[in-house]
Amino acid sequence: MRNVNSGKKGQVKIQQMAFMIVTLTIFFILVGLFALSYSYSGLKSSKAALDEKNAMLLVSKLANSPEFSCEGSFGNEKVSCVDFDKVMSLKSSSSKYETFWDFKDIEIRKIYPSTNDCDNEKNIKCVCTEQNYPNCQILKVLSGNSTGNDVSTFVSLCRKESFHGTFYDKCELAKLIVRF
Amino acid sequence: MKKGFLDISFSWIFAILIGGIILFAAIYGVGKVSRIQETKVSAETATDIGGLLSSLETSIESAKSIYLKLPVESRIRNKCDSYEGFGRVGISIDEYIKNQWASSGINVYFENKYLFSSDYEEGRGFYAFTKPFEFPFKVANLIYLTSEDEEYCFVGTPLKMQKEIDELNQPNLFTENCEKNTSMIQVCFTKTNCDIVVGLTGKYVRKGTEQVYFDGDALMYAAIFSDKDIYECEVLRLMQRTKELTKIYEDKALRVKEVGCNSDVLTDLNLFESEIGVLNSSKDLAQLKLTSDTLKNGNDHAKCKLW
Numbered sequence: 407m408r409n410v411n412s413g414k415k416g417q418v419k420i421q422q423m424a425f426m427i428v429t430l431t432i433f434f435i436l437v438g439l440f441a442l443s444y445s446y447s448g449l450k451s452s453k454a455a456l457d458e459k460n461a462m463l464l465v466s467k468l469a470n471s472p473e474f475s476c477e478g479s480f481g482n483e484k485v486s487c488v489d490f491d492k493v494m495s496l497k498s499s500s501s502k503y504e505t506f507w508d509f510k511d512i513e514i515r516k517i518y519p520s521t522n523d524c525d526n527e528k529n530i531k532c533v534c535t536e537q538n539y540p541n542c543q544i545l546k547v548l549s550g551n552s553t554g555n556d557v558s559t560f561v562s563l564c565r566k567e568s569f570h571g572t573f574y575d576k577c578e579l580a581k582l583i584v585r586f
Numbered sequence: 587m588k589k590g591f592l593d594i595s596f597s598w599i600f601a602i603l604i605g606g607i608i609l610f611a612a613i614y615g616v617g618k619v620s621r622i623q624e625t626k627v628s629a630e631t632a633t634d635i636g637g638l639l640s641s642l643e644t645s646i647e648s649a650k651s652i653y654l655k656l657p658v659e660s661r662i663r664n665k666c667d668s669y670e671g672f673g674r675v676g677i678s679i680d681e682y683i684k685n686q687w688a689s690s691g692i693n694v695y696f697e698n699k700y701l702f703s704s705d706y707e708e709g710r711g712f713y714a715f716t717k718p719f720e721f722p723f724k725v726a727n728l729i730y731l732t733s734e735d736e737e738y739c740f741v742g743t744p745l746k747m748q749k750e751i752d753e754l755n756q757p758n759l760f761t762e763n764c765e766k767n768t769s770m771i772q773v774c775f776t777k778t779n780c781d782i783v784v785g786l787t788g789k790y791v792r793k794g795t796e797q798v799y800f801d802g803d804a805l806m807y808a809a810i811f812s813d814k815d816i817y818e819c820e821v822l823r824l825m826q827r828t829k830e831l832t833k834i835y836e837d838k839a840l841r842v843k844e845v846g847c848n849s850d851v852l853t854d855l856n857l858f859e860s861e862i863g864v865l866n867s868s869k870d871l872a873q874l875k876l877t878s879d880t881l882k883n884g885n886d887h888a889k890c891k892l893w
Contacts, residue, residue, distance in 0.1 A: 419597070423597075423600065423601075423604075427604055430608065431608075434608065434611065434612070438615060441619065442619075445619070445622065445623070445626075449626055452626075452630060456630065456633050456634070456637065459637055460633070460636070460637045460640065463637055463640040464640055467640060471698075472723065472724045472725060472726065472827075472831055473831065473834060475724070477723065477724060477893040478891055478893060479890070479891040479892060479893055489838070491837075491838045491841045491842065492834055492835075492838050494837075494841070495833075495834045495837035495838055495841070496834055498837065499830065499833060499834065502671060502672075502830060503830075505671070505697060506671075506672055506697045506698055507697075507698055508697075508698075566842055566845055566847055566890055567845065568845045568846050568847065571846070573845070573846075573847050573889070573890060
């Protein structure tokens with residue numbers, strides 16, 4: 407009888423301990439998961455902050471990069487001046503530049519003089535193609551992801567024009583928009 | 587008596603075993619989390635450095651210097667890949683923690699930066715300056731990174747270059763009264779028994795037995811401040827971008843021609859593009875230089891300039 411009782415007692419003790427171990431393990435797993443998710447959320451937010459900071463720096467740099475900038479072709483070197491002819495050429499070789507600037511989407515939108523029809527982005531006549539260039543409003547240099555955060559800067563968009571056999575520099579006000 | 591002893595012993599052994607496992611898991615977890623944290627900090631620092639270097643690169647400044655201070659003694663590693671597209675430069679940070687170098691192993695890559703430095707620069711403070719590279723049109727801003735612990739003494743520097751270095755106000759670059767200081771890296775333009783010898787006529791930079799070639803001041807500084815492997819790799823990357831820019835200018839030349847303004851450099855641009863395609867090392871720069879000069883001359887005198 408005593409043997410049976412002590413055996414039962416032992417079983418209860420082992421059961422208690424097993425329950426305790428399972429509870430402790432679950433507790434530690436939960437704590438670990440909580441700590442991991444907390445540190446991951448911090449990592450994501452710091453990546454987003456760094457991305458935005460870099461985008462702000464890069465968008466102003468972008469207008470002055472050799473692929474976009476007017477350099478000396480419209481008189482003296484100008485800051486924030488985009489060569490319309492060059493970016494149109496860049497558009498045709500844009501697949502090579504897909505990962506070059508860390509932006510999925512680069513767009514140039516003429517602001518002045520503006521065309522009311524082009525307020526609606528879906529108006530395909532407004533988007534620059536080889537057929538309607540330079541009489542267009544929106545040039546999509548890189549068109550990857552249309553969702554994401556926008557960062558933009560104002561630029562002058564210049565090109566060569568001819569009038570009665572003479573050439574002149576035509577510059578319009580535009581906005582350089584990047585999406586990251 | 588024996589039974590009691592067995593009963594206590596089993597409980598204790600069991601408790602110690604499970605306790606040990608839990609304790610080991612906790613210590614392992616803490617170690618893992620702290621390593622993740624170190625890696626995160628290193629990656630953040632590398633991205634931050636990339637961002638800071640971006641702020642250096644604007645269009646019209648000639649040469650400009652910035653100072654980077656890191657929280658602990660660090661090594662900024664520069665890794666360059668020239669294959670595929672435009673190639674890329676990787677920045678990673680090793681930190682000196684608990685008397686040893688901890689490497690995160692995480693490279694933050696940039697395709698649009700051209701960083702010239704040794705394989706790694708060591709210290710807490712670093713200087714970086716930039717200079718535009720034109721060949722013959724502007725290709726990129728080159729970034730030169732040096733540790734504040736490494737001091738350079740420029741001996742026999744041409745006046746124009748001396749003025750430029752002085753205007754940088756970078757405390758680890760000296761142009762006067764430094765010749766006898768043996769702790770400094772001697773960069774000589776007229777003497778040959780120095781750490782770094784610059785041949786302005788032959789357009790070469792020699793470090794010990796290694797020799798690289800340059801064209802223009804921007805690449806000359808690049809050759810002085812970087813290791814041979816990094817320099818050659820970055821030159822190849824620069825030429826890859828030059829080739830793409832040449833294509834863009836070819837296309838622009840046709841567009842300008844359509845409005846009736848001939849730029850007269852289209853044939854030379856085609857030749858330049860094919861010449862760049864066969865460049866293997868900095869030694870081939872001299873061959874490209876001829877076409878580059880012809881292009882520059884043609885564009886300078888064109889009715890409608892392409893750049």
